[in-house]
Amino acid sequence: xxxxxxxxxxxxxxxxxxxxxxxxxxxxxxxxxxxxxxxxxxxxxxxxxxxxxxxxxxxxxxxxxxxxxxxxxxxxxxxxxxxxxxxxxxxxxxxxxxxxxxxxxxxxxxxxxxxxxxxxxxxxxxxxxxxxxxxxxxxxxxxxxxxxxxxxxxxxxxxxxxxxxxx
Amino acid sequence: xxxxxxxxxxxxxxxxxxxxxxxxxxxxxxxxxxxxxxxxxxxxxxxxxxxxxxxxxxxxxxxxxxxxxxxxxxxxxxxxxxxxxxxxxxxxxxxxxxxxxxxxxxxxxxxxxxxxxxxxxxxxxxxxxxxxxxxxxxxxxxxxxxxxxxxxxxxxxxxxxxxxxxxxxxxxxxxxxxxxxxxxxxxxxxxxxxx
Numbered sequence: 001x002x003x004x005x006x007x008x009x010x011x012x013x014x015x016x017x018x019x020x021x022x023x024x025x026x027x028x029x030x031x032x033x034x035x036x037x038x039x040x041x042x043x044x045x046x047x048x049x050x051x052x053x054x055x056x057x058x059x060x061x062x063x064x065x066x067x068x069x070x071x072x073x074x075x076x077x078x079x080x081x082x083x084x085x086x087x088x089x090x091x092x093x094x095x096x097x098x099x100x101x102x103x104x105x106x107x108x109x110x111x112x113x114x115x116x117x118x119x120x121x122x123x124x125x126x127x128x129x130x131x132x133x134x135x136x137x138x139x140x141x142x143x144x145x146x147x148x149x150x151x152x153x154x155x156x157x158x159x160x161x162x163x164x165x166x167x
Numbered sequence: 168x169x170x171x172x173x174x175x176x177x178x179x180x181x182x183x184x185x186x187x188x189x190x191x192x193x194x195x196x197x198x199x200x201x202x203x204x205x206x207x208x209x210x211x212x213x214x215x216x217x218x219x220x221x222x223x224x225x226x227x228x229x230x231x232x233x234x235x236x237x238x239x240x241x242x243x244x245x246x247x248x249x250x251x252x253x254x255x256x257x258x259x260x261x262x263x264x265x266x267x268x269x270x271x272x273x274x275x276x277x278x279x280x281x282x283x284x285x286x287x288x289x290x291x292x293x294x295x296x297x298x299x300x301x302x303x304x305x306x307x308x309x310x311x312x313x314x315x316x317x318x319x320x321x322x323x324x325x326x327x328x329x330x331x332x333x334x335x336x337x338x339x340x341x342x343x344x345x346x347x348x349x350x351x352x353x354x355x356x357x358x359x360x361x362x
Contacts, residue, residue, distance in 0.1 A: 006193055018182070043199065071353075072349075159175065
């Protein structure tokens, strides 16, 4: 029989894995490193799960852990990250059923995101997930007004860098 | 611009990972948790066990000097264990509570503290160790002549000092290579937040 923690983690994993996965790819270009980061975030979520007290939204709580792990991970990229004893063959997937053009766009998007400064990268990835400004401000520790200013800059910069479909 | 950005959002959100076996994942995480708990218990046990062994094997009841020496060693070992626990193995890194800025600040403080342990506190630990051993040797070497006693005290002091200094330098060099760039990069991230 599964424990309460197992069920909570399973549920949380199913709901948020896509966002966490995309965040990892937004922070590290190398897929192997993205795998390490993904793993490190899951370890921290698992470790802190008992301490979640519903004082904030679950998604904000997860984002906090994920982004805080990601920013320090990028600082210690060369150091070996904390590893869990995970089974073999747990590779992150290549995007499914993408056209060549879409693949190229995705590649360009990741390159554009990784060219941003760390905080802007956090804001950009949260923005791409339709996260409200208030949550972005809570996660990054900057004011909501300043988030709005940065959002405009980031939107302009990403759109310019990508210019999707030639519009 | 808004339309273009919506396209970018769609493109971004189309990325999905393959579903992997969640049960194997949790099994792996549980194993890691058990392993970390075991390491923590080992760390918590090794110091009291060593202190216990020293008190068991040394004639501290017969000599106040040896007793003082053992108390100093016990204090130094518990102090260093406390510092290590504070800097390294604390389970909660507060990543779930802090915003990015606060987390970075806390992380920088934590890394600087590790530096401080190596650069300052380990010399204080060395001093306490040398003091304690010299007190014990002063009593144990009582039957020998003065020149031999002074010679042994000097050799012991210089040997421990030399060894610890070499160890500390090695550690600091390692931190210069690993921690310093991380601290600098995190400081840079904090500065760039205001850009």
